[in-house]
Structure formats: C-alpha cells, structure tokens
Amino acid sequence: MAVVLGPNRYGKAETRVVRVAREGEVHHLKDCTVSIALSGAMEAVHLAGDNAAVLPTDSQKNTVYAFAREHGIGEIEEFALLLARHFVDSQQAVHHARVAIDEHAWVRRGPHSFVRDGTEVRTCLVHHDRDGTSSVVSGLRDLVLLNSTGSEFHGFATDRYTTLAPATDRVLATAVTAGWRHAGPGTGSSADSYASSYADSYTGARECLLEAFAGTHSLSLQQTLYAMGRRVLERRPELCEVRLALPNRHHFLVDLAPFGLDNPGEVYYAADRPYGLIEGTVLDDAAPPAGPAWD
Numbered sequence: 001m002a003v004v005l006g007p008n009r010y011g012k013a014e015t016r017v018v019r020v021a022r023e024g025e026v027h028h029l030k031d032c033t034v035s036i037a038l039s040g041a042m043e044a045v046h047l048a049g050d051n052a053a054v055l056p057t058d059s060q061k062n063t064v065y066a067f068a069r070e071h072g073i074g075e076i077e078e079f080a081l082l083l084a085r086h087f088v089d090s091q092q093a094v095h096h097a098r099v100a101i102d103e104h105a106w107v108r109r110g111p112h113s114f115v116r117d118g119t120e121v122r123t124c125l126v127h128h129d130r131d132g133t134s135s136v137v138s139g140l141r142d143l144v145l146l147n148s149t150g151s152e153f154h155g156f157a158t159d160r161y162t163t164l165a166p167a168t169d170r171v172l173a174t175a176v177t178a179g180w181r182h183a184g185p186g187t188g189s190s191a192d193s194y195a196s197s198y199a200d201s202y203t204g205a206r207e208c209l210l211e212a213f214a215g216t217h218s219l220s221l222q223q224t225l226y227a228m229g230r231r232v233l234e235r236r237p238e239l240c241e242v243r244l245a246l247p248n249r250h251h252f253l254v255d256l257a258p259f260g261l262d263n264p265g266e267v268y269y270a271a272d273r274p275y276g277l278i279e280g281t282v283l284d285d286a287a288p289p290a291g292p293a294w295d
C-alpha cells in the first residue's frame with residue numbers, strides 16, 4: 001500500500017469582526033463572521049513538517065481586521081473577493097482561496113444604537129484561483145417563514161407504516177437556507193464593476209424567495225421549493241443556480257376534544273424535531289459549470 005496526501009486546506013475559521021463606520025454622530029455597523037481556507041503547494045508541511053509555505057492562520061485573522069480598517073466592509077461578496085485575491089496573489093504556495101462570510105444584521109434604533117435583527121443571516125462563499133477565476137455564491141440562512149393557509153399535502157405514496165392523514169389546509173413553515181450562484185464574475189478584477197450590484201442582487205433575490213413562498217398555493221414543500229428557486233432565476237438574470245434547503249417545521253393541530261373544545265385550525269403544537277428536510281437545486285440549463293463554487 002502506498003499512502004499519499006489527499007486534498008487538504010487550512011485557514012482561520014469564524015473570525016468575528018465588527019466594523020463601525022463613523023459619520024460624525026451617525027454610525028454604521030457591519031457585523032461579520034469570516035472563514036478562510038487556503039490550499040495549494042502544502043505537501044512539505046504535511047509530509048515533512050516544513051512550515052515555509054504556511055502563512056499562519058493567525059496572520060489570516062489579522063488580515064481580516066487590517067482590511068476591515070483599511071478598506072471598510074462594503075458588500076460581503078466584495079470583502080470576500082478582496083481577501084481571497086490577496087492570499088492567492090501574495091503567497092506563492094497558495095493556489096486557491098475560499099472565503100465564506102456570514103453577515104449578522106442589525107437594525108438602526110438611533111444614530112449609534114442598533115437592535116440585532118432576529119436570526120436571519122446573510123451569507124457569501126467566494127473562491128479565487130491562481131488562474132484568476134473567481135466564483136461567488138450569495139445567500140441567506142434562518143429566514144423563518146410561515147403560511148397559515150394555502151398549503152396542502154395529499155395523494156402521497158403509502159405503505160404499511162403510513163399514518164399521516166392527507167391535509168387539504170395546513171400550516172406551512174420553514175427556515176430557509178438558500179444560496180444563489182452568480183453567473184459572473186468569471187475572471188479576476190473584472191469582478192469589481194460587477195460588485196456594485198451585490199446589494200441589489202441580494203435584496204432582489206431575497207424578495208423573490210419571500211414572494212414565491214407567500215404566493216404559491218402549495219401542494220408540497222417540494223413544489224414550493226421549486227417555485228422559489230424558479231422565481232429567483234426568472235427575475236435575476238445575473239444568477240444561474242439556486243440551492244435551497246427547507247426544513248418542514250411541522251405544526252400539528254392539538255386535539256382539544258378531551259377538554260370539550262373543538263379546534264377548527266386555531267391551536268397548533270409547533271414541533272422542533274424531527275422535521276422533514278426538503279433540499280433541491282434549481283438552475284438555468286445554460287449555467288456555466290459550477291466548479292468549486294459550492295464546496
């Protein structure tokens with residue numbers, strides 16, 4: 001048997017950075033978690049303990065803070081591309097950089113006061129390669145949605161273990177995890193002109209998800225998933241692929257008969273687990289190959 005080193009990467013995970021931009025009395029807040037993973041010519045460190053090619057993860061963390069000071073944090077996709085290009089361009093041994101950023105939303109409550117906005121998180125995942133190609137996936141997670149009617153589930157397959165009753169009017173609730181792949185940028189710095197639209201693109205794609213969830217009379221969460229992905233692709237030509245994970249947050253009607261009460265769709269038990277997990281990809285059939293974009 002010959003033992004060889006397989007794929008590997010390393011980097012500082014989950015650097016928490018909060019950037020306060022001060023405009024006199026009025027402050028602006030960006031609250032991010034940045035995860036970096038670098039790969040390339042890293043055989044020597046694994047095989048011989050030679051660290052010459054290893055830029056310490058501590059330096060990577062420091063770069064996040066220094067860049068936040070020097071460049072500010074605009075759209076997270078731009079900041080991720082900036083970091084990814086920096087590591088590939090400045091370190092000979094680094095051939096590929098992966099940068100994932102989560103943005104935690106704060107809502108303004110005054111010139112320099114903010115309230116954390118629920119659990120929803122905006123996300124991005126950027127890859128940059130030595131040959132200059134970049135990929136950008138934007139998205140969100142923990143966007144919690146509920147329709148109190150307009151959802152059915154019946155006509156499903158049954159077997160000897162099926163006890164689920166067909167539903168013609170049920171609560172449909174989920175916590176959306178979604179990613180959408182940008183058709184560009186293809187190469188290097190040409191991404192910069194593109195970058196100014198990341199904010200619009202995000203707001204637009206998120207709105208499509210909300211609209212499609214609220215506006216689809218659902219015969220299954222799978223059907224709703226497809227409608228959500230399709231709406232994004234139809235309205236946002238800059239995007240070519242959407243991946244969704246939708247946990248079915250089951251709401252069970254409580255049996256109030258023991259108390260002499262009826263329950264015409266008014267009182268539910270919101271179960272947290274187990275939950276159905278519906279996952280799917282919706283894509284433009286002319287989408288360029290994804291490469292490592294989702295890795």
Ligand SMILES: O=c1[nH]c(=O)c2[nH]c(=O)[nH]c2[nH]1
Binds near residue numbers: 221
């Ligand atoms: O929308 C649904 N899809 C399913 O696949 C499923 N399975 C289940 O038990 N309930 C539901 N609901």
